[in-house]
Amino acid sequence: xxxxTQNPRYLITVTGKKLTVTCSQNxxxxxxxxxxxxxxxxxxxxxxSMNVEVTDKGDVPxxxxxxxxxxxxxxxxxxxxxxxxxxxxFCASTSLDRGTGSPLHFGNGTRxxxx
Amino acid sequence: xxxxxxxxxxxIILEGKNCxxxxxxxxxxxxxLRWYKQDTGRGPVSLTIMTFSENTKSNxxxxxxxxxxxxxxxxxITASQLSDSASYICVVSAGSNYQLIWGAGTKLIxxx
Numbered sequence: 475x476x477x478x479t480q481n482p483r484y485l486i487t488v489t490g491k492k493l494t495v496t497c498s499q500n501x502x503x504x505x506x507x508x509x510x511x512x513x514x515x516x517x518x519x520x521x522x523s524m525n526v527e528v529t530d531k532g533d534v535p536x537x538x539x540x541x542x543x544x545x546x547x548x549x550x551x552x553x554x555x556x557x558x559x560x561x562x563x564f565c566a567s568t569s570l571d572r573g574t575g576s577p578l579h580f581g582n583g584t585r586x587x588x589x
Numbered sequence: 590x591x592x593x594x595x596x597x598x599x600x601i602i603l604e605g606k607n608c609x610x611x612x613x614x615x616x617x618x619x620x621x622l623r624w625y626k627q628d629t630g631r632g633p634v635s636l637t638i639m640t641f642s643e644n645t646k647s648n649x650x651x652x653x654x655x656x657x658x659x660x661x662x663x664x665x666i667t668a669s670q671l672s673d674s675a676s677y678i679c680v681v682s683a684g685s686n687y688q689l690i691w692g693a694g695t696k697l698i699x700x701x
Contacts, residue, residue: 478632505687514693515693516593516678516691516692516693516694517633517678517691518691519689522687524687562630564632564633566632568687570687574620574621574682574684574687575621575638575640576638577623577635577638578633578635578689580632580633580634581632582631582632583630583631583632585630
């Protein structure tokens with residue numbers, strides 16, 4: 475089944491404790507992206523990647539890191555989480571075969587709480 | 590500044606009724622406009638993608654329209670079902686590098 479898999483679904487941590495949220499897709503998509511979603515706001519892009527070893531900042535990259543060593547994986551790293559990073563996080567991927575005309579496929583989300 | 594605005598913020602209708610959600614955008618250069626459905630706590634799912642030249646596109650009971658001159662789009666839901674309860678998000682793609690401008694969404698509640 476074609477899917478984007480995020481882990482974990484729920485995560486509670488304390489300020490300053492490094493964490494990684496994993497994202498994997500099995501559709502051979504070139505493009506992958508991380509978003510955060512907060513109440514009353516639209517999805518905001520954190521980082522994106524157009525292909526292996528190619529990453530770029532989105533709208534809200536501060537406090538986050540990513541890497542794209544393999545095509546299928548795009549982990550999100552919080553080196554020193556803070557309470558303002560408490561949010562619902564989504565990973566998404568898409569093919570670039572049709573330029574910008576392909577839909578994004580989303581994972582089921584990771585709800586992160588930083589205390 | 591690139592922006593996507595949706596209205597209403599929320600909407601409650603009875604099962605079986607029709608409804609229309611609105612999206613206004615100021616995005617340049619325009620590439621395409623998308624509508625996503627997002628169930629509570631889940632990732633968004635694509636409903637339609639419309640390019641500059643498309644006025645109307647349907648996906649089952651969902652019909653999206655696009656007026657590129659007035660920079661407006663609408664999503665019409667026919668014969669609503671309880672499973673249509675969700676947030677509906679309008680997204681505009683700008684340029685050629687997959688930059689997406691997200692609206693805040695319309696929360697739709699269908700009551701039996």
